[in-house]
Amino acid sequence: MKTILITGSTDGIGRETAKELADKGHRIIIHGRSQTKAQKVKEELDSINPEAEHKIVIADLNSQQQVLDLSNQLKDEEAKIDVLINNAGIYQNSLEFSEDQIEKTIAVNYHSHFILTLLLIPLLKESADPRIINFSSMVHAHNLNVDNIWDPINFNGSQAYSDSKLAMILFTFKLDKILDNITVNCLHPGVINTKLLRQGWGAGGSSVEKGAETPVYLALSDEVRGESGSYYVKKRKKKPTSAALRQELQDQLWNKSIEMIKYQEILNKIPDRFLEVQT
Ligand SMILES: NC(=O)c1ccc[n+]([C@@H]2O[C@H](COP(=O)([O-])OP(=O)(O)OC[C@H]3O[C@@H](n4cnc5c(N)ncnc54)[C@H](OP(=O)(O)O)[C@@H]3O)[C@@H](O)[C@H]2O)c1
Incomplete structure (x- = not known):
């Protein structure tokens, strides 16, 4: 039984992914910002797979302090x-x-x-197949101005x-170069009918079941055991925009992302090799 943490598993694709992974016998750490919504998902997962002790963690990803608290809680409890x-x-x-x-x-x-990822590396390292x-x-964008994204001039x-x-892909590819023995991949889940899609693009999209296919595949399949550093669409590797492959951009984003960490306590907890990245 794997322990699987899914951020934003209170709705949409994350929630469906949680249900399918629970159904395949795994234990889910449900993350959300709303205790009420998370509790409902936990009840669903408990009825799908009562054996696993599914758990709720709450943190608003709008706050670095809450991300730090979440990682501290997980390190204490898991x-x-x-x-x-x-x-x-x-x-x-x-x-x-x-x-x-x-x-x-x-x-x-x-x-x-x-x-969150850099803070959780020690817990991932304890897994046999992290x-x-x-x-x-x-x-994802065709280019990135790494200085402008944090406080954009024309929003x-x-x-x-x-x-x-695009930042998620650049992060994935750079992290892959630094990590050993932990795989990291990224994905596009499809155009899926969720509240995020409705917010940005209006109605439409496929089912959440369709949206969960690629994340479930990447989480469990033996086909991708040891496979790292790729972008997946419909369970297949796909080439992202050329910007995502630019090493210089990966490095610039990484270093700026470290610079944008507000709390020394976070920096103290990130292993040195992730702070002093070679460009
Ligand atoms: N839907 C698509 O067509 C599509 C296409 C490509 C990529 N994606 C990606 O798929 C992922 C899932 O999106 P979705 O479409 O399933 O959207 P969704 O149904 O709106 O779900 C988003 C999840 O993120 C959580 N969340 C949002 N803000 C948060 C915050 N500040 N702190 C903690 N949790 C927060 C939400 O919590 P609440 O339940 O409290 O709102 C919810 O659990 C996203 O990364 C999205 O960019 C989606």
Whole structure:
């Protein structure tokens, strides 16, 4: 039985992924920002797979302090994490800032996941087959201004979303170069009928069951055991935009992402080799 942490598993694709992984016999750490919504998902998972002790953790990814508290809680309470699925996401129609004064889309979709992942490496290392899965999107951007994304001069919701999804791929590819013995991949889940899609693009999209196919595959399949550093669509490797492959951009984003960490306590807990990245 694997222990699988899914950020944003209170709704949409994350919730469906949680249900399917529970159904296949695994234990889910349900992450959300709403205790009420998380409790409902836990009841669903408990009825699907009552054997596993599914658990709820609450943290608003709009806050670096809450990301730190979440990682501290997990380190205190868990022996290992086998799979980390960085799924939570938002689409913003207007410019808002996180608790740490970072544009909210980039803070929630990317930067909090960057921090959470680096803080959870010690727990992933305890697994025999550790996997990190990052949610990107087919609408990831064709370029990134790594200095502008945190406090954009001309905010555009669609641009901010696409930037955050390119950031997830750049992060995946750079992390893959630093890690050994933990795999990291990213994906586009399809165009799926969720509240995020409705917020950004209106109605439409396929079922959440369709959306869960690629994350479930990357979490469990033996075909991808040991496979790392790729972008997947419909369970297949796909080439992302050329910007995602630019090593210089990967390095610039990484270093800026470290610079944007507000708390020394977070930096103290990130292993040195992730702070002093060779460019
Ligand atoms: N839907 C698509 O067509 C599509 C396409 C490409 C990529 N994606 C990606 O798929 C992922 C899942 O999105 P979805 O479509 O399933 O959207 P969704 O149904 O809106 O679910 C998003 C999840 O993220 C959580 N979340 C949002 N803001 C949060 C915050 N500040 N702190 C903690 N959790 C937060 C939500 O919590 P609440 O339940 O409290 O809202 C929810 O659990 C996202 O990364 C999205 O970019 C989706």
